[in-house]
Amino acid sequence: MGKLAGEVVRVGTRGSQLARTQTGHVIDQLRSFGFEVQEVIISTRGDQQQTVPIAQIGNDGVFVRELEKALLEERIDLAVHSLKDLPTAMTPGLEFACTPLRATPFDVLVSRNGVGLCDLPADASVGTASIRRRIQIQAVRPDLQIVAIRGNVDSRLRRLDEGELDAVVLAAAGLERLGRAERITELLQPPEFWPAVAQGALVIQIKEANQRVREILEPIHDSATYLATIAERALLAALAGGCLAPIGSWGRFEGDGELCLGGCVLSDAGGKVEKLTASSSSQVCNSESAASLGCEVAEKLLSQSAQELLDLMRDGGSPPH
Incomplete structure (x- = not known):
């Protein structure tokens, strides 16, 4: 795959540490192919309103719509998303060009005292931003106090470390990508605890029929991840x-x-x-x-x-x- 003279690939990402870290992996791969890459940080509604429950901000897509707009306006060449944030209906004029190898798809418990979900003290407080997680926690431990939290991974871990919470439930993939896997107390897996659809998977979105960018991304596409997440x-x-x-x-x-x-x-x-x-x-x-x-x-x-x-x-x- 030859490099085009003067070619710069503009990669759009949200500005959170996790988003930039996972986008950074994609950027590193593109640079290894010989391309000059420019990171373009784009703020989304979901990022701008950190204290508001997501459902009150809007419907699906609160973390992606501004990135999609930048693609349609050709301000960026590709956007890196967490696939679980994408609505199931494709935005007209855009397409998914690449699904890289999936990280761990499960949720994890991070507890202050290093004990698993079943061993947390009675009435312990557990932080989560997800109704799916909340219900599954209640199914196992109806006595626990569920605290609705938002914010980035660091802010959630900080609330745990400062004693405000006894445990938090997070995505394994986020902790792994941030180099925080040592914080994981317990991996939460089916059949007791089901992850979100497409959890742990990234997707790279492009403007429809942009054949050149699609070719650039082909070496990092993982067909097993693609087919599994299509089914989900x-x-x-x-x-x-x-x-x-x-x-x-x-x-x-x-x-x-x-x-x-x-x-x-x-x-x-x-x-x-x-x-x-x-x-x-x-x-x-x-x-x-x-x-x-x-x-x-x-x-x-x-x-x-x-x-x-x-x-x-x-x-x-x-x-x-």
Whole structure:
């Protein structure tokens, strides 16, 4: 892959430490290919309103819309996103060009005294910004006090270290990318604890039909991550759930080459914690077959009255944090 004379690749990113760190990995790879790269920091609504619950800021996409606008206006050549922040409906004029290798997709518990979720003291306080996490904590430990927190990873860990909280639940991928994996007390995995759709995965978005940038990104694309997250996002879309909905999913390729996809729908409407789960596996070789698997698992969840749970959460449940 030859370098074009005077070519500069403009990479858009949010300004948070985590966003810039994960974008930095992409920039390092592009530079290793011989390209000159310019980082362009773009502030989003989600970054600007750190103390407001995300659901009160707007619908899906509060961390991505300003980056998408910069792509459409050709102020940047590509944008690096956390895939879990992207709405399932693609913005017209844009496309996903590359999905790099996924980091750990699970949530983790970080506790002040180094004890796991089941061993936290009665009435301990646990910080989380997610309704999905909150409900799953309640399912395991209904006695715990859930504290709604926002802010970057450092600010959340600081509240823990200063004694304001007994534990926090965070994404493993964020701690790993920031070099803070030693803070992890416990890895929270299915079937007890389901991650967000596409958690741990990045996606690089470009303006539609920008063939040159697509070619530049091809060496860092990971097909297994791409197909697994296509299936997870198809499940989410089939359930008409946005990235704030209490839905979890995890897809992974097994030793026999089949993609195994599981998903869950959660509710704590009326103070009653409920969780529905379903899974399926099949040979998947392209985006169409991956999406078909996602729809299949979604249909299994819908047959268990998943829609009723989601409607309860929208109409009478506690608002997402």
